[in-house]
Amino acid sequence: MQTIDLPTTDTNTAHTGSVPTPEEMKAICYDNYGPFENLKLREIATPQPKDNEVLIWSKAAGLHIGDCFTVRGNPWLMRVETGFLKPKTGIPGFDVAGIVEATGSKVTRFQPGDEVYGTTHGTCAEFVCASEETLALKPANLTFEQAATVPTSGLAALHALRDVAQVRPGTIVLINGASGGVGSFAVQIAKSMGAEVTGVCSTQSREFVHALGAYHVIDYTADDFTRGDKRYDVIFDNIENRSLSDCRRVLTSDGTLILNSGTGATGFALISRIIAPLILSPFTRQNLRRYLSVPGHADLTELKDLIEAGKLTPMIDKVYPLSETAAALASIEKGHTRGKVAVLV
Ligand SMILES: NC(=O)c1ccc[n+]([C@@H]2O[C@H](COP(=O)([O-])OP(=O)(O)OC[C@H]3O[C@@H](n4cnc5c(N)ncnc54)[C@H](OP(=O)(O)O)[C@@H]3O)[C@@H](O)[C@H]2O)c1
Known part of the structure; x- marks a missing residue:
């Protein structure tokens, strides 16, 4: 994939929702495991959804300690999922909230225009593909950045x-x-x-x-x-x-x-x-x-119901612009964030 290093910016002007999906998008990328300084804002090809996936126009990504591990490639056990020698996705972020831009041919739950939240790989980007199984409709009473902090x-x-x-x-x-x-x-x-x-x-x-x-x-x-x-x-x-x-x-x-x-x-x-x-x-x-939490549509919907009923509110420590994803990860790694950290895409 050919990439161009861009000057950092926190504005999202690539897409207005009323024009066709751009062929290129901004994303935070890293080529090798290592320090957060490896993260660069680049312009890369917009992904295409598979049959069971939706393409999300991302509005916010939620971050957590697992994102620090995947950028560093440490602990090594994480590499089972993210790639042994080199990162498979090369874009940090598992949690996302945004608007469905397009759907694969086998998607039944969502349609373009739906506001969704959930988990996938590489959410620190303007567009990201996700299986419909790991998404749900976004809680109606949350902003995108609040919703993005909920899934994991x-x-x-x-x-x-x-x-x-x-x-x-x-x-x-x-x-x-x-x-x-x-x-x-x-x-x-x-x-x-x-x-x-x-x-x-x-x-x-x-x-x-x-x-x-x-x-x-x-x-x-x-x-x-x-x-x-x-x-x-x-x-x-x-x-x-x-x-x-x-x-x-x-x-x-x-x-x-x-x-x-x-x-x-x-x-x-x-x-x-x-x-x-x-x-x-x-x-x-x-x-x-010990347990491993596996994301799924039904449980995301259960959280949505709790949130809309006023029983659960995501607490946000700080929202960073996309260009400052490295700073967001560094703050999480210090171990004293209060509540959650989000990146506005
Ligand atoms: N099992 C799974 O599937 C699964 C899924 C997600 C996460 N996890 C794991 O869950 C763990 C917690 O993740 P997280 O996102 O909640 O971490 P986190 O947000 O980074 O935790 C930060 C919090 O830790 C508190 N803290 C630091 N030292 C403490 C101490 N000595 N005693 C009590 N609290 C202390 C801090 O509170 P103060 O600022 O008040 O000190 C801060 O609020 C991680 O190890 C993560 O890997 C597991």
């Missing part, structure tokens, strides 16, 4: 609490990393399920986490949630900075611990964090789980 993190929270933990009214839930991308959705979703929610965050995020609906907030700079007297039916651990045995100590005898961060440890410590719960599980009534 909102689904991760929904799958953990609804499917893995099977939270019910009255379930006592602790969410570690309550102010982050997944955590800010998890607090609200657990609350909407009738759970009593405790959120763990820094001093600066206390009010934020309370406002999301947490009944109790533990400031990790002052207290260690694994040292308290309270016992939890569910611990949703997005940080994994406490040992397995410490977390189990504050879990009820048949409670569920959901381990949701590969980023809290490296090397042997990481391997032991993955293997230890598997070895221990047959010998304890406690449910020690």
